[in-house]
Amino acid sequence: MNVRCPHCQKIFEANQQQEHLLTYAIGKGQRLVMLECPECYWDVPLNPGDLLSNEPQKDEASEKETIAGPVNCPKCADGIMSYINDGNEEFWGCGECGYTRT
Ligand SMILES: [Zn+2]
Ligand SMILES: [Zn+2]
Incomplete structure (x- = not known):
């Protein structure tokens, strides 16, 4: 696979x-x-x-994402914050620098 x-x-x-x-x-x-x-x-x-x-x-069903839309990463400013829900945790993460926030 x-x-x-x-x-x-x-x-x-x-x-x-x-x-x-x-x-x-x-x-x-x-x-x-x-x-x-x-x-x-x-x-x-x-x-x-x-x-x-x-x-x-990305979890398309996320209301948070629908409301907030793409958010630029506050840390590196190059990345976009993605809403992540892995079943245990829900948080926003930057794909560029790895910054996360809940
Ligand atoms: Zn890899
Ligand atoms: Zn970043």
């Missing part, structure tokens, strides 16, 4: 644990899974239905 890391854009093969997680997420119809990329060691939000997407997955 090949996955593109939306952070470093490298394609890597999901390890057994990740593949298990993805298979489970696909089966459940989840729209977002957090995986650690073995190339850049970032936890990246992925769309289980589109594993080779160049874009980090």
Whole structure:
């Protein structure tokens, strides 16, 4: 199972644990899974239905995102804050510098 890391854009093969997680997420119809990329060691939000997407997955159902729209990162000013909901935690994160806030 090949996955593109939306952070470093490298394609890597999901390890057994990740593949298990993805298979489970696909089966459940989840729209977002957090995986650690073995190339850049970032936890990246992925769309289980589109594993080779160049874009980090966002939770489109998020009301917060609809209201706030794309927000520039207050720390590096280059990145855009993305709303992330991995099932346990909800937060905003910058894909450029890794800044997060809840
Ligand atoms: Zn990566
Ligand atoms: Zn940033």
